[in-house]
Amino acid sequence: MPKKILIVEDEFIIADTLSNMLQKAGYRICGIADTVVEAMELIDTTTPDFVLIDIYLIGKLTGIDLANSLTEMDIPFIYISANSNQKILEAAKKTNPYGFVVKPFREKDVLIALDIAIYRRGNNLENGLRQQAILQKKAAQIIYSEADWKAKIIAMGKAIQPYIPYEFMSVGVAAKAGLDYNDFSFLRIGFEEYQVIGPKELSVISNLKLEELSKLNQTDQAEMIATWYEHEEFDELLRLSGIKRLIAKTFEMNAHLVMPLKLRDGNIFNICFYSKRKDAYSADHLVLCNRYQELLTAFAEHLLDSGNNPLAVNRPKAQSTLPGYMSQPFNANLFEGIIGNSHLLLNVFDNVIQVAPADSSVLILGESGTGKEKIAERIHFLSPRKSRPFIKVNCAALPTNLIDSELFGHEKGSFTGAYDRKIGKFEQAHTGTIFLDEIGEIPLEIQVKLLRVLQEKEIERIGGRITIKTDVRIVAATNRNLEKEVAEGRFRLDLYYRLNVFPIIMPPLRDRKEDIPALAAHFLEHYSKKTGKFIRPLSTRVLDALAGHDWPGNIRELENLIERNILLAKDDEIHHVILPNVQIGPPAVVHTPPPVVTMLENERQHILAALKKCNGKIWGEGGAAEILNLPPTTLNSKMKRLGIKKEFSNM
Numbered sequence: 001m002p003k004k005i006l007i008v009e010d011e012f013i014i015a016d017t018l019s020n021m022l023q024k025a026g027y028r029i030c031g032i033a034d035t036v037v038e039a040m041e042l043i044d045t046t047t048p049d050f051v052l053i054d055i056y057l058i059g060k061l062t063g064i065d066l067a068n069s070l071t072e073m074d075i076p077f078i079y080i081s082a083n084s085n086q087k088i089l090e091a092a093k094k095t096n097p098y099g100f101v102v103k104p105f106r107e108k109d110v111l112i113a114l115d116i117a118i119y120r121r122g123n124n125l126e127n128g129l130r131q132q133a134i135l136q137k138k139a140a141q142i143i144y145s146e147a148d149w150k151a152k153i154i155a156m157g158k159a160i161q162p163y164i165p166y167e168f169m170s171v172g173v174a175a176k177a178g179l180d181y182n183d184f185s186f187l188r189i190g191f192e193e194y195q196v197i198g199p200k201e202l203s204v205i206s207n208l209k210l211e212e213l214s215k216l217n218q219t220d221q222a223e224m225i226a227t228w229y230e231h232e233e234f235d236e237l238l239r240l241s242g243i244k245r246l247i248a249k250t251f252e253m254n255a256h257l258v259m260p261l262k263l264r265d266g267n268i269f270n271i272c273f274y275s276k277r278k279d280a281y282s283a284d285h286l287v288l289c290n291r292y293q294e295l296l297t298a299f300a301e302h303l304l305d306s307g308n309n310p311l312a313v314n315r316p317k318a319q320s321t322l323p324g325y326m327s328q329p330f331n332a333n334l335f336e337g338i339i340g341n342s343h344l345l346l347n348v349f350d351n352v353i354q355v356a357p358a359d360s361s362v363l364i365l366g367e368s369g370t371g372k373e374k375i376a377e378r379i380h381f382l383s384p385r386k387s388r389p390f391i392k393v394n395c396a397a398l399p400t401n402l403i404d405s406e407l408f409g410h411e412k413g414s415f416t417g418a419y420d421r422k423i424g425k426f427e428q429a430h431t432g433t434i435f436l437d438e439i440g441e442i443p444l445e446i447q448v449k450l451l452r453v454l455q456e457k458e459i460e461r462i463g464g465r466i467t468i469k470t471d472v473r474i475v476a477a478t479n480r481n482l483e484k485e486v487a488e489g490r491f492r493l494d495l496y497y498r499l500n501v502f503p504i505i506m507p508p509l510r511d512r513k514e515d516i517p518a519l520a521a522h523f524l525e526h527y528s529k530k531t532g533k534f535i536r537p538l539s540t541r542v543l544d545a546l547a548g549h550d551w552p553g554n555i556r557e558l559e560n561l562i563e564r565n566i567l568l569a570k571d572d573e574i575h576h577v578i579l580p581n582v583q584i585g586p587p588a589v590v591h592t593p594p595p596v597v598t599m600l601e602n603e604r605q606h607i608l609a610a611l612k613k614c615n616g617k618i619w620g621e622g623g624a625a626e627i628l629n630l631p632p633t634t635l636n637s638k639m640k641r642l643g644i645k646k647e648f649s650n651m
């Protein structure tokens with residue numbers, strides 16, 4: 001079936017060109033609209049598969065307004081626009097388009113953008129259906145389990161978390177005049193840990209009497225449909241709703257999503273999500289709320305129907321009709337060995353839980369040493385492929401002339417030096433996962449081959465005559481800004497889009513300094529055991545100093561630092577920790593704050609300092625790569641990017 005495309009474009013010539021080019025390529029054009037109003041009418045009557053939207057259109061409404069409605073209707077769209085104003089682009093990006101084509105465009109650009117969009121859409125739908133099926137199954141397990149009502153809410157909260165992020169969730173029957181505040185809240189304090197905060201606990205935390213909480217609760221607005229609040233709207237909400245203001249201020253929350261569920265007896269049961277991230281919620285979450293509405297309403301009915309539940313105080317009780325049997329216990333520690341519970345890291349865990357069961361490619365983005373490889377391993381070991389091979393390839397460590405044969409293999413005699421047949425990494429990873437680390441370093445000619453593996457799912461050994469079918473899941477990682485690499489012609493746009501189906505962003509350590517004490521303790525224990533030296537826990541002073549550092553080398557730098565200091569320790573304590581530009585430990589020094597420089601400049605200075613220490617030596621023992629605990633190839637590419645010449649000492 002050819003896909004139906006709606007074109008929303010007010011310049012006739014462009015609309016006509018697009019229409020001809022798409023029909024020639026086998027698409028069906030189900031309409032051309034030059035205003036948002038006309039587009040909405042055509043959407044109603046023709047239900048397009050994809051919509052191409054220009055941003056500025058005749059009439060008051062823009063393409064961005066249309067995009068928001070399309071998201072609510074779950075219809076994918078691509079922008080085709082000449083507008084390169086940064087503000088407009090940012091607003092457009094926020095609507096999560098499936099692609100963006102800049103005018104004037106080449107036929108090829110539009111066709112590739114559509115091809116990629118169709119692929120991504122397929123993957124999204126597959127993920128969406130999978131999500132729903134998983135959640136449905138979990139909900140049934142939770143409902144029929146013998147756990148108490150709080151454990152059930154926590155279990156349900158955990159099941160939703162990968163799809164609707166939150167650090168604080170509160171549930172309860174919507175406020176009615178004269179009734180007491182009776183919501184129960186769940187503050188996320190670890191990957192699998194939640195602190196339960198009932199009315200009494202909130203009263204203690206906030207130092208307000210229960211009656212005062214009830215008064216604040218009366219100011220809450222009744223919501224009839226799922227709604228999200230961010231930025232000024234969030235501020236305005238807090239101005240109006242006393243109870244939400246109290247929660248947001250006490251627990252430092254910056255965005256809110258409310259999901260009202262209509263119960264059989266006409267009461268409304270609210271599930272309120274709060275996040276520390278200002279932009280945590282978007283129209284996509286409303287789509288999810290809509291999708292999960294029925295399931296969660298059934299869950300709420302069940303909760304309120306089961307005996308002894310204080311949540312039901314604010315509504316008349318009914319008899320439970322559900323049978324009970326034991327459910328399986330919930331997840332053991334799925335992220336063992338990955339230390340930290342900052343909300344940024346927990347968010348990454350949620351993404352992993354969400355994507356691991358699917359077969360989609362995953363692209364892990366983040367600076368060097370942030371734990372990308374660890375996350376890649378988790379994706380594999382939490383997937384149905386977990387008992388199949390997990391093959392790692394460090395693309396930066398492979399010499400250009402060998403990458404080809406390393407990845408795809410070669411036949412005997414296919415080139416000088418090919419004495420035997422070699423099975424490439426892709427074949428080795430068959431039915432499992434391949435982890436392509438430092439994918440940004442792959443030369444363009446290999447990128448074409450990689451694209452073919454992704455598209456056709458087959459490979460050819462060098463010098464081979466047959467194509468070999470492979471079933472491999474790709475997880476790739478890079479510390480480069482791939483969008484920039486694409487813009488500068490070093491990375492193929494089509495490959496980027498294929499890989500970028502599900503991006504996971506690893507936060508740098510400087511953005512989650514709250515994880516430093518736990519990480520430091522973990523490495524202290526690990527290397528104490530390894531070296532057989534007993535070392536006391538780090539003192540507060542040393543920990544404070546660690547928190548003051550910017551960690552351009554991220555967790556690897558911290559790990560390295562702890563290891564080195566254990567080796568250097570003369571007794572059972574680490575007294576002195578030398579950090580670049582900062583001296584910690586006695587004698588106390590007065591720090592004048594260094595001038596604020598950009599992170600890139602910081603990284604540059606850090607590398608220069610290491611190079612200086614090693615007299616410019618990069619590779620091998622005592623080289624800068626060793627000091628920074630980076631693969632030399634990564635250091636080399638960083639130096640190139642930061643404009644550091646090898647003969648830096650002459651600079």
Ligand SMILES: Nc1ncnc2c1ncn2[C@@H]1O[C@H](COP(=O)(O)OP(=O)(O)OP(=O)(O)O)[C@@H](O)[C@H]1O
Pocket residue numbers: 337338339340366367368369370371372373374375437478479519522555556559630631634
């Ligand atoms: N959350 C964590 N808890 C414990 N150890 C961690 C964590 N994250 C990373 N590490 C450790 O830090 C080091 C660097 O991690 P990893 O190799 O996964 O980073 P990376 O982002 O893949 O780096 P690169 O881009 O340089 O390949 C490893 O020794 C890893 O075990």
